[in-house]
Amino acid sequence: xxxxxxxxxxxxxxxxxxxxxxxxxxxxxxxxxxxxxxxxxxxxxxxxxxxxxxxxxxxxxxxxxxxxxxxxxxxxxxxxxxxxxxxxxxxxxxxxxxxxxxxxxxxxxxxxxxxxxxxxxxxxxxxxxxxxxxxxxxxxxxxxxxxxxxxxxxxxxxxxxxxxxxxxxxxxxxxxxxxxxxxxxxxxxxxxxxxxxxxxxxxxxxxxxxxxxxxxxxx
Numbered sequence: 001x002x003x004x005x006x007x008x009x010x011x012x013x014x015x016x017x018x019x020x021x022x023x024x025x026x027x028x029x030x031x032x033x034x035x036x037x038x039x040x041x042x043x044x045x046x047x048x049x050x051x052x053x054x055x056x057x058x059x060x061x062x063x064x065x066x067x068x069x070x071x072x073x074x075x076x077x078x079x080x081x082x083x084x085x086x087x088x089x090x091x092x093x094x095x096x097x098x099x100x101x102x103x104x105x106x107x108x109x110x111x112x113x114x115x116x117x118x119x120x121x122x123x124x125x126x127x128x129x130x131x132x133x134x135x136x137x138x139x140x141x142x143x144x145x146x147x148x149x150x151x152x153x154x155x156x157x158x159x160x161x162x163x164x165x166x167x168x169x170x171x172x173x174x175x176x177x178x179x180x181x182x183x184x185x186x187x188x189x190x191x192x193x194x195x196x197x198x199x200x201x202x203x204x205x206x207x208x209x210x211x212x213x214x215x216x217x218x219x
Contacts, residue, residue: 004088009062011036023212061136069163132175162187
C-alpha cells in the first residue's frame with residue numbers, strides 16, 4: 001500500500017513518521033511518500049506565510065527542516081497544502097495529513113484519511129465528561145478547546161510547544177483530575193505521552209499513534 005503523508009511544515013518529518021511506522025509494526029507492504037506544504041521555502045518566502053499578530057488566532061504550529069518551530073497563517077497555507085494534495089492524487093492509494101487541525105474538504109480521486117475527524121470520532125467513543133487537552137500554542141486556546149466542548153466534554157486546556165525543548169511536567173500537572181487527556185499535535189511524541197500519563201495518572205492518547213493504528217487497519 002502506498003500512502004502519501006503531508007505535513008503543514010517541511011518534509012521529511014523524521015520526528016513523526018518513524019514512530020508511526022513502529023506503531024503500525026507490519027510495514028512489509030507499506031510505502032510512504034512524504035510532502036510538506038513549506039518544502040523548498042526559506043527566508044522571505046517563509047516570512048510571507050508566517051502568522052502575524054492580526055491572524056494569530058488562525059494559526060497552525062509546525063516544524064521546519066532544522067527542527068525549529070514556525071507558526072503559519074492558515075489562509076496563506078491552504079493553497080500550498082492543496083498543491084501537495086494534488087501532487088499525490090492518483091499516485092498513491094491513500095492520502096493523510098501529519099496535522100490534527102481542521103481542514104476544508106479537498107476534491108480528490110484518492111481517498112483522504114483526515115486525522116481531525118479520526119481523532120474526534122475516537123474521543124467521542126469514550127463515556128466521559130472531562131477532557132484534558134494539550135495544544136501547541138497559547139494563540140489557539142480560544143479557538144481549539146471550543147471544538148471539543150462542542151463534542152460534549154468539559155475541557156481543561158493547556159498550551160505546550162513540542163518543538164521548544166521545555167519540560168512538559170508543569171503543563172501536565174494542570175490537567176490532573178481529568179478523566180482522559182489528549183495531546184492534540186503531531187509534534188507530541190510517545191515519550192511525551194508517557195510522561196504526561198505518569199505525572200497525571202490518567203489515560204493519555206496521542207494524535208500520531210491514533211492515526212498509526214487507523215492506518216494499520218488498512219494495511
